[in-house]
Amino acid sequence: MLKSGLKKYKIILASGSPRRQQFFKDLDLDFEIRLKDVAEIYPPNLIEEDITDYLAVLKSDAFEGELLPNEILITSDTIVWHNGKALGKPKDYDDAFQMLQSLSNTTHKVITSVCFKTCNAVTTISDTTLVTFSVLTDAVIHYYLEQYQPYDKAGAYGIQEWIGFVGVTKIEGSHPNVMGLPVHKVYEFLNNFEKNT
Numbered sequence: 001m002l003k004s005g006l007k008k009y010k011i012i013l014a015s016g017s018p019r020r021q022q023f024f025k026d027l028d029l030d031f032e033i034r035l036k037d038v039a040e041i042y043p044p045n046l047i048e049e050d051i052t053d054y055l056a057v058l059k060s061d062a063f064e065g066e067l068l069p070n071e072i073l074i075t076s077d078t079i080v081w082h083n084g085k086a087l088g089k090p091k092d093y094d095d096a097f098q099m100l101q102s103l104s105n106t107t108h109k110v111i112t113s114v115c116f117k118t119c120n121a122v123t124t125i126s127d128t129t130l131v132t133f134s135v136l137t138d139a140v141i142h143y144y145l146e147q148y149q150p151y152d153k154a155g156a157y158g159i160q161e162w163i164g165f166v167g168v169t170k171i172e173g174s175h176p177n178v179m180g181l182p183v184h185k186v187y188e189f190l191n192n193f194e195k196n197t
Contacts, residue, residue, distance in 0.1 A: 002029055002190055009193070010068070014059060014075045017152075019160075023181045029190075031074075036062040040077070040088070049126040051086050052077045052113035056124055060117040072193070073117040078180045080155030082108035087155045096145055096156035100163075103155065104136035107170070110155070110178045114186055116196075123196060125189055127182030129173030131159065136167050154180075 011031040013024055024031050042054045059075035067073055080087040082102060090096035113126040144163045150156050157163045159171075159178045176183040189196055 002027055002187065006072075006190060006193065008070060010071045012063075012067075012071055012073045014063065014073060017180055019158075019179045020076065020181050023176060023179075023183050023186075027183070027187060034063070034073075038062050047084075047086075048081050048109070049111050049113060049128065052079055052111050052126060053115075053124050056113040056115035057122065060115045060122065063117065067117065067119045069119055071118065072190075074114060074186075075117070076112060076114040076181060078110065078112040078154045078177075080108055080110055082106070082155075089154055090151055090156040092151070093145060096151060097141055099156040100136055100141045100144070101138075103133050103157070104141075105133060107132040108155070112177050112180060112182055114182065114189075116189065116193075123189075125182070125185050127174055127177045127185055129171060129175070129177045131168060131178060132170035133167050134169045136163075140167065 011029055012034050013021065013031045014034050014036065015021065016035050021033065038059050040055055042051050046054055055077035056075050059077065060073055063073050087099050090099055107130055110129045110131055111126060113124055115122065115124045148161050150158055159168060174182050174184060
């Protein structure tokens with residue numbers, strides 16, 4: 001359905017995340033993947049979606065001057081916001097363990113921002129989902145880290161993996177957003193792309 005409305009555009013997804021790539025396939029969209037290394041550093045005064053908005057735009061800035069008039073570049077960023085700070089991707093096993101310990105028996109926010117960039121416009125949208133974990137014992141955390149090695153995931157977990165099945169007791173908001181993309185908002189934006197830009 002989206003494909004026909006966007007037939008005069010070429011969609012470029014600048015994400016190496018297999019989950020985001022799969023979401024775009026599931027939306028039945030033709031897209032090209034273009035990747036650039038970007039240092040994900042943001043001003044320390046930013047909080048919550050200001051961080052993900054900043055980083056999504058920062059990733060799009062790496063393509064400045066390269067886009068053709070018919071191209072739509074899509075970049076995104078996801079963080080876990082908990083106890084007044086952002087949890088990004090863990091540095092190592094110990095960092096991941098500490099993150100999951102801090103999330104145990106609490107509710108946190110998962111925030112994703114998506115930036116849509118053309119050669120003459122930049123628009124950013126965001127979404128927030130509340131996720132509640134039950135008590136995660138040290139044994140549960142060790143098992144998950146050893147079996148799944150979630151070092152490429154914000155907050156050191158993937159909700160679609162074992163830890164999500166056994167540990168998550170409540171989700172308020174978009175489930176795909178926790179996996180890295182607010183699919184419903186991306187669909188809505190692209191479905192009305194010419195009105196939105």
